[in-house]
Amino acid sequence: MGGPTSGRRGATARLLTGPRFELLPLPGTLDRAVALPPGSTVTVTASPRLGPEATLALTEALSHSGFRAVPHLAARQVTDRAALAATLERLDAAGVRDVFVVAGDAREPAGEFPDGLTLLRAMAELGHRMTSVGVPSYPEGHPLIADDVLWAALRDKQRHATYTVTQLCFDADAVCGFATRARARGVTLPVVAGVPGAVDIGRLLRMSVRVGVGDSARFLRSHRSIAGKLLRPNGYRPDGLVRRLGAHVAAGRCAVEGLHVYTFNQIDATLRWVQQARRRTAA
Template sequence: MGGPIPGRRRGSAQRRDAAARLLARSRFELLPLPGTLDRAAGLPPGSTVTVTSSPRRGVDATIELAEGLSRNGFRAVPHLAARQFADRAQLARTLDRLDGAGVRDVFVVAGDAPEPVGEFPDGLALLRAMAGLGHRMTAVGIPSYPDGHPSVADDVLWDLLRDKQQHATYTVTQMCFDADVVCAFAARARSRGITLPVVAGVPGVVDIARLLRMSLRVGVGDSVRFLRSHRSIAGALLRPNGYRPDGLVRRLGAHVAAGRCALDGLHVYTFNQVDATLRWLQQAQRRAAA
């Protein structure tokens, strides 16, 4: 009589366990738009919730939402966009304000503004200024780019990541649709002396039009080209219910279970479609635990 091969059964269980661990360490990214605080109410209590920053809405919109999230019991993580800060005085006021709100984790980026409004042209400059001010943050995140960056050469990105890590406690990868690329990046980071925990940035449940618009905005053109060249994934995106990251998370879990790379959880880009993303997360956790 035939039956499941024990080694394969163990391997499948290990992959599910690895995926379950990633899902259990999910953090959620929100955009600081009207009504976002209400949308966040359905997130699991105590969740880590990051708040993006945009040149159009400014620093205050990000900080205000982070304060509201912190009041509601979430671990709020505001993005501090270097190019939006005029000077160290504004940075000091912002850090004091976050400290007063009980925020202990920030995510430092350069920001999308084409030109800095003040003395901080990039994330490294802001990180150094924060260190000089003696901030009280217990966690500081920085971005990393498995797909590369549209305007920064790869060797420069690696140099910046090495320079930044002395001021940071973790890195979150930019949104990527290809688990192989994410894992290869995490492994390469270790080989290059990057010791920060790597959190994998994955898209949540979102309709195709919004996903592609946001993908092109954040500079993951290589991932979009990857999707176009893989019909099964492209077909999934074109379904009426839009994109679901199940396959991506399963593949990430398989890589982790096989020891190809180490990942410290998932950073879910929700695009403020919180309810749909939460339904997916709950279903995925049930499947992983089955």
């Protein structure tokens, strides 16, 4: 008979099955992406500096290469409904059926969409052929938005969405706590846990500050001894984080549907970690 350990391993194995891989639309990314398993779900972030074209071009290339490509549609980068309609038509022609709608990092909107909810409503009014629509959520809150506002927005968004991905977080307890609170607050969207891949810790911390991660990033910066342990030749590995998530799921403390891995384009290292973690879990 299986005990708590086998239950945790089983839950962890399920989380590691078919993770989503997030990429940045930088030069050379497509060449690195070919290392990922065929048919993988690969998301492409939106960059205020590079603009929407970089995201759309990489999304099209990934889709044509056999991946399930998922572009981030940043509301603040969309100028008007005509531009939104053109984007949706372009994605449809490329065979894209999943999009991830965010507000975006631009300080000022380029047009009539200041946030993700307004873009989702416009998409619904225009009509689209997407079968999946994701929206972000924040286990540790947002540095610029009050918690009550975040919860209200997520409840409003869920009528237009099919899943939510949590923002990058190092804390399995925070992710699990968020998933539990979401159900209590009337959010029924499946929760996909956003976790860091196997990456260089310095780069990870810099990106953490940029995307607004809260306590976990501050914890690593302020606890030099722990950060020092992470400064290894192989970089950061999220083994403990994923095992603890698996333990929470196995114990019925929260429902997490899968993993969304923030690779920061360190694809080879992250893929090796996923493969090794699967083997260790199955051992």
